[in-house]
Amino acid sequence: MRPPARVAAHLASAAVVVGSIAACGGPASSPAGQGPQEVFPLTITRSGGIAGFQDVLVVAQDGRVSLTRKGRKTRQCRLTAAEVSRVTAAAAQVPWSRVTPANTRPSFPDDLVTTVRSPAGGPARLEDPQSGGGRQVFTELLSDLTGDPAASRLCTPL
Numbered sequence: 001m002r003p004p005a006r007v008a009a010h011l012a013s014a015a016v017v018v019g020s021i022a023a024c025g026g027p028a029s030s031p032a033g034q035g036p037q038e039v040f041p042l043t044i045t046r047s048g049g050i051a052g053f054q055d056v057l058v059v060a061q062d063g064r065v066s067l068t069r070k071g072r073k074t075r076q077c078r079l080t081a082a083e084v085s086r087v088t089a090a091a092a093q094v095p096w097s098r099v100t101p102a103n104t105r106p107s108f109p110d111d112l113v114t115t116v117r118s119p120a121g122g123p124a125r126l127e128d129p130q131s132g133g134g135r136q137v138f139t140e141l142l143s144d145l146t147g148d149p150a151a152s153r154l155c156t157p158l
Helices: 004-024 081-095 135-145
Strands: 041-048 053-059 064-069 075-079 111-119 120-124 155-156
Touching: 053 135, 075 081, 075 135, 081 120, 081 135, 111 135
Parallel strands: none
Antiparallel strands: 041 053, 041 111, 053 064, 064 075, 075 155, 111 120
16 A cells, blocks of 8 residues: 555646646637638648649738749738638638548549648648538639639739
């Protein structure tokens, strides 16, 4: 049998561990408690495919966007106010704390991989249901911005 002082010390240590674990699951780490500042900057990446895409789109909370494409000059623009709202709502739909990081490498040579990543979690492949209901918004944004800059309806050049 252990002396009472050692038992008390073990119980105190156990209480600290349990308290630490409980603190990790508080509202700050829940998806509902996440604010825009916690999920931005969002990084949407498209790679692979027959064309050999390597596109990286970074969206800041204020709507500024940086698009880097293989073999091209980096493009910067600002999303319209409506699009900032759509992207913010889409990011809020992703269950970041539960997203299992996805394999970002193509499985075969012409596999096109599109992922979204946030400081809150990821990357999540957009075709994976765990990426949430916002995947259509992310895909539309990527498609609009990788086209002709003059034809973009979602972003104005800086």
